Amino acid sequence: MKKTEKNEKQKETLIKVLKYMKPYRWLVVLTILMAAASVALTLYLPVLTGNAVDWLTSLISPAEGTGSPWPALFTILKKMAVVVVLTALAQWLMGICNNRIVYSMIQDIREKAFCRIQELPLKYLDGHSQGDIVSRVIADVDQFADGLLIGFTQLFTGVVTIIGTLFFMLSVNVGITVVVVVITPVSLLVASFIAKKTFSMFKLQSETRGEQTNLINEMIGNQKVVQAYNREDETLEAFDEINGRLEKYSLRAIFFSSITNPSTRFVNSLVYMGVGLTGAMAAISGRLTVGQLTCLLSYANQYTKPFNEISGVVTELQGALACAARIFELIEEEPQTADAADARVLTDAKGAIDLSHVAFSYTPDRRLIEDLNLQVEPGQRIAIVGPTGCGKTTLINLLMRFYDVNEGSISVDGTDIRDITRKSLRTSFGMVLQDTWLKRGTIRENITVGRPDATDKEVIAAAKASHADSFIRRLPDGYDTVIGEDGGSLSGGQKQLLCITRVMLSLPPVLILDEATSSIDTRTEQKIQKAFATMMEGRTSFIVAHRLSTIQNADVILVMKDGHIIEQGNHEELLAEGGFYAKLYNSQFAIA
The missing domain is CATH 1.20.1560.10 (ABC transporter type 1, transmembrane domain)
Structure with a gap:
């Protein structure tokens, strides 16, 4: 300088x-x-x-004539x-x-x-x-x-x-x-x-x-x-x-x-x-x-x-x-773009989502998603599959408006998400990610992050639905057990169960499940998948998965590669096409 x-x-x-x-x-x-x-x-x-x-x-x-000093x-x-x-x-x-x-x-x-x-x-x-x-x-x-x-x-x-x-x-x-x-x-x-x-x-x-x-x-x-x-x-x-x-x-x-x-x-x-x-x-x-x-x-x-x-x-x-x-x-860093003064507060979202000519990249010199188009009807289950780095998680980031699109638009119930307040948009979405996040506090406080006013009865019901209740009750103080930053000594599976419980308590109109059961044993996963199936009834759901066995019941499967949707359809249709999805599926279930 x-x-x-x-x-x-x-x-x-x-x-x-x-x-x-x-x-x-x-x-x-x-x-x-x-x-x-x-x-x-x-x-x-x-x-x-x-x-x-x-x-x-x-x-x-002393001078003459002066008194005592x-x-x-x-x-x-x-x-x-x-x-x-x-x-x-x-x-x-x-x-x-x-x-x-x-x-x-x-x-x-x-x-x-x-x-x-x-x-x-x-x-x-x-x-x-x-x-x-x-x-x-x-x-x-x-x-x-x-x-x-x-x-x-x-x-x-x-x-x-x-x-x-x-x-x-x-x-x-x-x-x-x-x-x-x-x-x-x-x-x-x-x-x-x-x-x-x-x-x-x-x-x-x-x-x-x-x-x-x-x-x-x-x-x-x-x-x-x-x-x-x-x-x-x-x-x-x-x-x-x-x-x-x-x-x-x-x-x-x-x-x-x-x-x-x-x-x-x-x-x-x-x-x-x-x-x-x-x-x-x-x-x-x-x-x-x-x-x-x-x-x-x-x-x-x-x-x-x-x-x-x-x-x-x-x-x-x-x-x-x-x-x-x-x-x-x-x-003095530039904050994220503020909500528009006339931004709509999204209430009672139906879950109709439209992606029109979406383009996005994290860095200008490397394009990731280009001209992506997708229409999702309310209540549909959309599964997203593809190789690592194809843009699956990026798509989730754009839906939640963690990042704004470079080109095109994403709409929820006919309104561009940039014209919806972030708070109401994200309140309408429930997320369970592969990477868990738990704060220092009690089990109950971690479950009620999305609904602080939830009653004990509602918390326990959500924990039972996610099959977390049994391990929580075995903890020293049950639902009042204090855990450290990022879950402390809880196992990866237990932390993920708490995150699933959090979503089951909130029950938002749109669900995003990004490898939501990746750290859970197979037996418990089967039970949770049933709970998810019940929870997803009537709710628009996006499911990101590497294990294709977990998405066979999806209404629409999007196969992504290099930021593009290269195949689209249900499980049987995609297998019949014999394309990229069929190769992925057969590679996971090939008999040696």
Whole structure:
């Protein structure tokens, strides 16, 4: 990335951060006021200290005719105690405001990011690793919060301290203040150099961390496959390579950020030395009292300290902005096409489905489905068969509008599905896929995903119909048994039975069964097929199957190849034709 592009990206990210801060502007104002109060009180303390030193000096050579200095000294000490307490109170309130601003912003950003994930088209989710998305929403947001919190805590006080210190120093001695101001730009140049270097390093660090999270996520979720194919060594090599890059980027980022403190401390020492030398000469010549010199040295120390903090803040903010940029990239991703304002809510669907000249491809350079035409009457059972990659599952994705067609149209009950609200369309479809999905929660909660208001009696009836009731009752807490993510320790067949139960409870007008019984034993499958036959009565059904024995009773069998329907008819008709379907069927039932 070019230097100008990088600067523009940082500015854009900072503007976006400020927009998220806007709802909490009154807390920002309060933070600034508390910072100003804290700094003013902190800077007033050296004045009191200088006065106390001058009073103590007067004890060494008291002037004639003056009274005892002790009462005045005690008055000064009381003022100092009050100033310390008020300073602590102001800093405490500022900390509360900072925390409220940052964590409220983080809550808003996380909520916005998670909401955007729900709105993103499947095309985006299929094209990006899950680990990287998780890393953006969790790790990057956390790092952004840490950088922002440090920034708010130190940036306000630092800037106000610098301005306030210069004001107080000018009131004491103009010449020494000029010396301080002349040396200051050195610290600013150092901070600017470090800031430019750290942003790119922190950005690379965040991206590589997302890559590492994705690899860990994949390996933990598929550890059985890794071990079954003895891929442990290769997996470790892949992890070591990513881990090595993360180490390199992290070390570079930390190196540049770690030179901030010693560099600015060197500049601080120059400032302190300048004040000390010029102040000492002024004190010797009688232009300054010892108390004023003490006050100026204290101010010099307080003036330079914020530069350390601000330099550190700049470094932290570079990392925070790099993480924020990745979060905003996710939030600003183009969402799926919104439902039309006049979109129809599909109710009491009859199940008449019409595909007219449908064309679709996942990537422009590889056509998958071309000029697909199909008319399905209400209540028909449509079986879809064909070799792997022919477009069977893609057709299901288009029916459910997980993807929109590139050309042509798909209609339900005479209405283009693009003119139907997604929610009502998908409510009208019930799906059982080969890949099961279960959430962490009770068995009952997983079954009632489509019908949260279902009664216990209805849940048990659906489980009995799917032959899941017997294994559920053998679980420790029956229907109240809590299962982990993706079904926990349940077998593949048991998880699929729960997904079938979920559909049997919802009983939608259109059914999609994509290898719905692939993980179930033959005996149970035969029973479920009978249950499916009852459930499909009067409902339009799409059945994707590799085992042709399960679709012989279908009204229409579509034979797909390379995105086209090459044969169409019932089981007997297709066998009589002796075409592709007949070859598939005979290959499965050939006698050796």
